[in-house]
Amino acid sequence: xxxxxxxxxESYRQLQDRWSEQPDWLSDLRxxxxxxxxxxxxxxxRQEEWxxxxxxxxxxxxxxxxxxxxxxxxxxxxxxxxxxxxxIDGCSTLVMVDGTVVPELSSMGELAGGAQVKTLREALxxxxxxxxxxxxxxxxxxxxxxxxxxxxLMQDGAYIFVPDGAVIEQPIHLLSVSTAGAQPLAxxxxxxxxxxxxxxxxxxxxxxxxxxxxxxxxxxxxxxxxPGAAVDHYKVQREQPNAYHIARLxxxxxxxxxxxxxxFSLGSALARNDINVTLEAQGSECxxxxxxxxxxxRHVDNHTTIDHTQPNCNSHQLYKGVLDGHAQGVFNGKxxxxxxxxxxxxKQSNNNLLLSPDATINAKPQLEIFADDVxxxxxxxxxxxxEDAMFYLRARGLDQDLARSLLTLAFASEVTDQVxxxxxxxxxxxxxxxxxxxxxxxxxx
Amino acid sequence: MLKIKNLxxxxxxxxxxxxxxxxxNPGEIHAIMGPNGSGKSTxxxxxxxxxxxxVTAGTVExxxxxxxxxxxxxxxxxxxxxxxxxxxxxxxxxxxxxxxTAVNAMRKHREQKELSGKEFLRLVDEKMKLVKMKKELLNRxxxxxxxxxxxxxxxxxxxxxxxxxxxxxxxxxxxxxxxxLQTVSAGVNALRSKERSMLVITHYQRLLTHIVxxxxxxxxxxxxxxxxxxxxxxxxxxxGYGWITEDGATDTAKHESLGVSSISA
Numbered sequence: 227x228x229x230x231x232x233x234x235x236e237s238y239r240q241l242q243d244r245w246s247e248q249p250d251w252l253s254d255l256r257x258x259x260x261x262x263x264x265x266x267x268x269x270x271x272r273q274e275e276w277x278x279x280x281x282x283x284x285x286x287x288x289x290x291x292x293x294x295x296x297x298x299x300x301x302x303x304x305x306x307x308x309x310x311x312x313x314i315d316g317c318s319t320l321v322m323v324d325g326t327v328v329p330e331l332s333s334m335g336e337l338a339g340g341a342q343v344k345t346l347r348e349a350l351x352x353x354x355x356x357x358x359x360x361x362x363x364x365x366x367x368x369x370x371x372x373x374x375x376x377x378x379l380m381q382d383g384a385y386i387f388v389p390d391g392a393v394i395e396q397p398i399h400l401l402s403v404s405t406a407g408a409q410p411l412a413x414x415x416x417x418x419x420x421x422x423x424x425x426x427x428x429x430x431x432x433x434x435x436x437x438x439x440x441x442x443x444x445x446x447x448x449x450x451x452x453p454g455a456a457v458d459h460y461k462v463q464r465e466q467p468n469a470y471h472i473a474r475l476x477x478x479x480x481x482x483x484x485x486x487x488x489x490f491s492l493g494s495a496l497a498r499n500d501i502n503v504t505l506e507a508q509g510s511e512c513x514x515x516x517x518x519x520x521x522x523x524r525h526v527d528n529h530t531t532i533d534h535t536q537p538n539c540n541s542h543q544l545y546k547g548v549l550d551g552h553a554q555g556v557f558n559g560k561x562x563x564x565x566x567x568x569x570x571x572x573k574q575s576n577n578n579l580l581l582s583p584d585a586t587i588n589a590k591p592q593l594e595i596f597a598d599d600v601x602x603x604x605x606x607x608x609x610x611x612x613e614d615a616m617f618y619l620r621a622r623g624l625d626q627d628l629a630r631s632l633l634t635l636a637f638a639s640e641v642t643d644q645v646x647x648x649x650x651x652x653x654x655x656x657x658x659x660x661x662x663x664x665x666x667x668x669x670x671x
Numbered sequence: 672m673l674k675i676k677n678l679x680x681x682x683x684x685x686x687x688x689x690x691x692x693x694x695x696n697p698g699e700i701h702a703i704m705g706p707n708g709s710g711k712s713t714x715x716x717x718x719x720x721x722x723x724x725x726v727t728a729g730t731v732e733x734x735x736x737x738x739x740x741x742x743x744x745x746x747x748x749x750x751x752x753x754x755x756x757x758x759x760x761x762x763x764x765x766x767x768x769x770x771x772t773a774v775n776a777m778r779k780h781r782e783q784k785e786l787s788g789k790e791f792l793r794l795v796d797e798k799m800k801l802v803k804m805k806k807e808l809l810n811r812x813x814x815x816x817x818x819x820x821x822x823x824x825x826x827x828x829x830x831x832x833x834x835x836x837x838x839x840x841x842x843x844x845x846x847x848x849x850x851x852l853q854t855v856s857a858g859v860n861a862l863r864s865k866e867r868s869m870l871v872i873t874h875y876q877r878l879l880t881h882i883v884x885x886x887x888x889x890x891x892x893x894x895x896x897x898x899x900x901x902x903x904x905x906x907x908x909x910x911g912y913g914w915i916t917e918d919g920a921t922d923t924a925k926h927e928s929l930g931v932s933s934i935s936a
Binding site: 612613614615617618619620621622623624625626628629632633635636637639640 | 719720721723742743744746747748753755758759761762763764769772773776777780812829833
């Protein structure tokens with residue numbers, strides 16, 4: 227099947243030219259990845275995992291990349307304003323514009339305990355510890371074409387390394403801004419987070435976009451959590467209405483460690499998030515929370531997989547969706563409990579609020595359990611705003627729009643309330659309120 | 672203040688109110704009593720404007736306006752306050768935020784200046800003493816984890832803060848113990864005024880000892896079949912509702928001494 231991928235091949239050539247200093251193994255890996263992508267092509271709705279998500283609109287656009295320096299500089303000027311409003315207080319910030327780290331817009335100070343944040347480019351060239359292994363491992367792609375494309379074209383990103391026992395109190399905010407002023411652009415970012423034994427770190431991935439030509443963000447994030455470590459991860463996607471966002475989060479947890487991820491999908495025309503967590507040893511905990519708000523003709527698809535391969539691990543998922551207009555949502559939550567993974571405790575909840583009769587949600591919990599001494603529960607609900615609650619609010623003089631927005635905000639707050647970093651929690655509550663009519667006054671004072 | 676003429680209302684095709692006639696003047700307290708299923712709650716919900724109910728005949732004039740034309744929130748802003756029998760909890764909706772929004776919507780409608788955060792807190796402090804409510808309760812989501820008594824006191828608190836013209840108290844006494852009943856009643860009584868009227872809906876006479884009505888009406892099978900003074904309530908307490916037959920006929924000899932008169936539908 228012939229698909230329009232010439233622009234990606236062109237981007238690949240440009241990238242190979244600009245990255246003359248990259249190690250051979252990486253150059254070869256990229257070549258192989260491009261091959262895999264060319265052969266597999268974009269996924270179609272005939273594939274089970276993409277049944278409800280049609281990426282055809284994305285495939286029809288010839289995305290370029292912000293390859294030349296002049297383009298990058300132009301983008302930076304436009305990005306400066308956006309950065310001011312999306313910065314989060316109390317964080318160390320690394321800013322990327324159209325796929326490239328911009329040091330002068332970032333504020334990454336010294337991190338405690340010898341922790342390092344390097345740009346991906348630096349880290350790859352300097353063969354940072356564990357990075358090559360991580361990147362090569364991810365290259366198995368498992369038939370995931372977008373990850374292959376990311377390997378072939380990853381421009382930049384971040385490498386976060388937290389040594390044994392280091393505790394990083396201040397969250398690390400990875401802010402990606404897409405500008406797409408003159409032509410459609412694609413950004414391929416790779417983040418690699420390696421938390422050493424007994425370390426603590428919080429990372430926030432934000433994606434924002436300026437109005438303009440369509441933008442395609444294709445990101446891959448790899449997280450490795452060593453024994454006893456605790457990683458808090460946040461993902462905030464607030465891209466422009468004509469953006470496409472495809473992201474993959476790959477997590478490996480060692481023994482007795484904790485991984486908590488909170489994902490917020492508040493933008494873009496189409497967003498697809500795949501999260502895969504492998505619990506490789508005993509005694510660990512994994513929490514995946516998510517909130518998505520879609521309206522108009524937007525589409526959001528969240529696929530999560532948690533693989534309990536060993537005994538005595540707990541996993542917990544809470545995904546909530548708010549759908550209005552003609553929007554479409556998909557939630558597919560897989561839980562695997564391998565034989566031998568006894569005393570697994572896995573919970574999954576997916577609650578969806580339909581605010582209009584034309585919005586749709588496809589919710590599919592998928593549990594495959596091969597051990598017999600486990601606790602696994604899942605629940606999916608699809609509903610409307612409570613009539614009694616609406617009547618109560620209106621009977622106290624609140625108009626219909628405000629009543630609906632307040633109740634929707636209340637629904638969403640179960641997820642936003644779990645955010646531990648206060649400035650981020652406020653920013654998210656306000657962002658959600660801003661998306662609901664008349665709810666502006668409900669923002670935190 | 673309120674003129675209800677031949678009001679008929681149905682829900683899901685079943686007629687509940689079958690021709691209600693009632694007139695309430697400013698400053699008056701009217702009680703509506705009746706057996707279960709008579710339509711007491713329906714009347715209160717129809718007055719508040721609940722959209723599940725369909726008014727099939729009749730008129731309701733409120734302060735000279737056609738009440739049935741107004742949407743729910745408009746009726747509230749015009750000064751109709753329904754104290755719910757079963758107030759809902761609203762997890763995730765902050766109590767103080769909700770109350771402040773309601774007050775300011777009311778004030779805006781009355782062309783008064785909206786209250787600042789500080790001014791609102793001062794008002795709340797003052798009014799909370801009236802219902803003996805703990806301040807911390809407003810920091811919680813609306814009615815979240817409140818006991819039955821706390822919910823009813825919250826209704827009266829809102830009434831005190833919103834200063835309505837017509838209070839419709841829908842079985843406010845249900846689920847209350849003696850202490851809560853006294854507190855809630857005291858709160859309601861403190862809100863009596865020449866410009867304010869109340870429609871107290873109750874199944875039991877008990878509440879009316881605390882909130883003494885000017886008029887008592889008996890609602891049976893969707894119609895007001897008897898009206899009288901407060902003694903009618905005592906009579907009902909003693910004899911139940913059974914003596915009131917469906918067509919409103921009564922044993923006049925037995926009940927004349929109580930000043931009971933019957934109203935034909």
